[in-house]
Amino acid sequence: MQTRRKTLKHSAIVAGLLATTGLFPHYAFAYNKPAFEAKSVAEVLKALGAGAPVESKDVTIGGPDIAENGAVVPLTASTALPGVKHILLLVEKNPSALVALFNVTDSVEANFATRTKMGQSSDVYAVAIMNDGKALFAKKEVKVTLGGCGG
């Protein structure tokens, strides 16, 4: 790990690079609004142009059985299969199901962890969309307790 001061100095340089050279034109991706506004898991996949999802043992969803607080629920999605285009994390009962979409390249493992908000107990999904458009998924239930005094 490096010190904070270094981070700051470097970040200024990197930010400058990004601004001046337009380093990532190829990756100037459009935020997929319809997918993030879709209500159900099926609608999300439709918005992304993927096929009907098939449950697969090769995809893994990780998360707690019970989340003490729905504001922060740690989730992981991964697969060791080759030819993955996107990895998605979804919460079925959220107002919009899609939480995050990761665009996979050959340089990273198809294995991501982040934290999500959950309004209530729900099934959570990890979906791997393959290069051929096939969608493979794994799901698990996460119970959300409010905890505390409610005061």
Added chain:
Amino acid sequence: MKKIVFMLALAGLAATAANAQKSAAVLAIEEYRAMLADGNPSELFEAKGEDLWKQKRGPKNASLEQCDLGQGPGVVKAVFVTLPRYFADTNRVQDLESRLLTCMESLQGFNAADIAKTPFGKDEQKNVTALATWIAAASRDMKFNLPQVHAKEQAAYEVGKRLFFQRGGPHDFSCASCHGADNWRIRLQDLPNLTKNPGDGVGFAAWPAYRVSNGQMWSMQLRLNDCYRQQRFPYPGFGSDATVALGVYLGVNSQGSKSAAPAIKR
């Protein structure tokens, strides 16, 4: 990932050995907490606090690098575990946050009374919390060792003890109503017994902490403030003698325990 698995294994072992009657729900909650501990957003506040300490700010355009937190001007390492303590220049027992206000006033020219009156999470109050987070982090895993030498330090402990047991408000609650015995829980939340040493990284030794419920960083002052709110007590002034004396009572009780601050809490 490996770290998470390791922590889970540890939590599982400790649970089976120490507390066989723990329900599946409690074990699942422990698993959840272990997952969160790996990647604590308090690090963001630490980074900000370090910046604020070194930055020239305020009407006097000065940094806090000459601030004396008890071990001499500028010493940050290991000071947190000796606070609250008596300071000769103010002739008061002060905790970390009230001492920071003193430094922000004397070195930087801020108005300490104004900052004390600012709501938590706003303006300079927000900065005090970030500073406290960074300073606490510089004592991580060190043992609490509050001085009880000066007469005012000894008196503050006794006053803090009386405040801890003071019953009042519509519910007759005191701090001890929740934190007065072993193995107590409100809903699913474990409540440390703070009438004695609750152990490493528990109770006083766990704040400042990041609260996942609201995504806020809470210093000890805010922790005590919200305890009093839930106790249905009136409002304790920021850095007031009551909050500092309570800090002395809790800190001295935690003598010898390791600080886990900045921690992460539900």
Added chain:
Amino acid sequence: MKKQHAFALSALASLLVAGCATGPSTADLDQMAATVVKSSFSDKGIVKVSAIAPEDINVACTAADVAGKPLDPAVAEALQAAQLKSIKWPADGNYMGDWKAGEKLAQSGRGLTWSDKADTANGGNCYNCHQLDPKEISFGTIGPSLTGYGKTRGVIADPTSTASKAIIEYTWGKIWNAKAYNACSVMPRAVHKGIITEKQAKDLMALLLDPKSPVNN
């Protein structure tokens, strides 16, 4: 800020000078604590500092807690007797309300904090400390489990027996004013202090004692 602290600390300093090597007495320290309370707390929202004005029973229990010794039994009995007088018994002899309303009340821990509004509906705070409906996994352990309350005490099998009547009355009294039975109980005096109404107390009675209540199933 400085002025406010100078107040409490000058009181402290003079006591220290007078106290010499042995340090301040218990009474001195009690006085210091009272002074600190006065200088530290202020009104906020619906909560006024008068809410923590000393009351005999609380002062006695706080002192016992600080000393680490239980109240003198005679003092405790006198305090309990005084609290017992505050309890109103239902004029029509009907103790039972609606267990569903009771469950809702038991779940809520809201009300009476400085961030609540005056018209916030106060909760009963029950699940904070007690287990009730066995299906609710989020319950506290400060108080005993009340799961099966009416069933295990025989009230459901024979609600009109002498034993059942005594349990019903005790339960009512405990909800109304817990300190009538244990002066230094950590349980609030729910109806006596206006946290809940008499009608709500009946709903809690039903939650504990109604044969259809989830507590007894």
Added chain:
Amino acid sequence: MADPMRIRAKAEGDKATVRVLMSHEMESGQRKDSTGKLIPAMHINEVTASHNGKVVMTAEWGPAVSKNPFLQFNVKGAKAGDKVAITWKDSKGDTRTDEATVS
């Protein structure tokens, strides 16, 4: 300006595990303010990761990612001394880039 990120990148075998904390409200669009008005959504919606200047991963996020987001992923072939940079952009157009050295 947005507060800095915390990035830790640790090499292990033939890959590096990157762990990132970002300072952001991630306003969900579901919350109401004290007057009862809905607070509009405002959240990070694009994340880009690069390894020694080459983009290795991009992500799109909705408002359901938690406040002060955490992200963990593994970069293949990254070793100690390599640079890992992260950029986020939010729905208001605010952006932030930070870089760390793999340890």
